[in-house]
Amino acid sequence: MLTLLLLVPIAAEHKALLLERFRVIEATDAAARAAAIAAHAAEVDLVLTNGSTGFRADEIAACTGLKLLAAQGAGYENLDLAAARAQGVATCNGAGTNDDCVADHALALLLSSLRALPQQGAALRAGIWRDDLPLYPNCRGRRLGVLGFGTIGRKIARRATAFGMLIGYHNRHPREDADGAYFDSAAGLAAWADDLVVATPGGAATRHIVDAEVLAALGPGGHVVNIARGSCVDTAALAAALAAGLIAGAALDVYESEPRPPQELLGLGNVILTPHIAGWSPQSVRATVENFIANVEALQRGEALPTPI
Known part of the structure; x- marks a missing residue:
């Protein structure tokens, strides 16, 4: 089972879709994130974040087995794409889902x-x-x-x-x-x-x-x-x-x-x-999670990602 580092909060009904498929390490605040990377970096296969939360070059380097770095929504401004590509990590976002x-x-x-x-x-x-x-x-x-x-x-x-x-x-x-x-x-x-x-x-x-x-x-x-x-x-x-x-x-x-x-x-x-809620609805959040899963499954099959960055 692939290990997912989850950096964004997701409602229980949508998180269930991830828990069915992955071992999930949840780290949605700075302290939990630092602790999770310190303790589990070598185990992480997948990272699900968003554009504002991002994922840094040093964190990518620490996750030596990382296969996919994903932004939940369309934005990816704080994901270090250059570091990911240099390490051979695939990248995707949630374009079109919300x-x-x-x-x-x-x-x-x-x-x-x-x-x-x-x-x-x-x-x-x-x-x-x-x-x-x-x-x-x-x-x-x-x-x-x-x-x-x-x-x-x-x-x-x-x-x-x-x-x-x-x-x-x-x-x-x-x-x-x-x-x-x-x-x-x-x-x-x-x-x-x-x-x-x-x-x-x-x-x-x-x-x-x-x-x-x-x-x-x-x-x-x-x-x-x-x-x-x-x-x-x-x-x-x-x-x-x-x-x-x-x-x-x-x-x-x-x-x-x-x-x-x-x-x-x-x-x-x-x-x-309003509190950065424009893209959030039950339908749109579920679509972002399903899109992430579809990208993981495509990666596992060796196919092109549905929404690559």
Whole structure:
């Protein structure tokens, strides 16, 4: 039986799928992780982590029998791929397993921010009726800029189109299959857009791609949604823009400080925050686990991995 080092928390019903097939060493915090590697590194065949949790070069080197390093979701920014490849370790991720869930959550955040649902609920509880509240915009006719037009970005765009929004996007390159206007910079996209959804991969290339310049270009009626990585948005610049009314609102599922909440944003009434949960649903988590198992089985058969990195 293969030994799996599990670095991410998984609900019991999904963990059962792993326990049926593997000897599981669970290490979902820093202390347990260090202890597990110190005691069991030579026994580890498989590692299941995620993009933010990662797996370092020294840990890969310690696991001399490691065969597969896997990211549970699509992101893999903190997995040392170079070290894995140098050691002959196969790598895979969970591409496609939670795309619909993330896209659903992105639209929920956008609608909630546009319609100020938390603020309106708070006003009602305070005894304020609609006649004393400002009017908030609906979606139809608004221009949505999608920053990052991969699979998730395109799913977000299709959902927004169903609400009557117009789509523009920024990507490293224009896409022939894109149904929307292409912009060659984030600032150019923001200047065109009424609202901006961040769906680009994380990493050094996209760090603070949404900065003070992009926020200023978006303008005072604009809303920012981030379901990508916290590093993609300059938190200090976002807090300053929200406090000054340079943009209308923000709805974030990811933060530079996570798992700690973004302190700069907590006191602002025009911010919606969720705890990096966009890709999590019973269906999507099960799909990530089943995808991991499928990659292990393909590796054992000597076949190409279904979702290689």
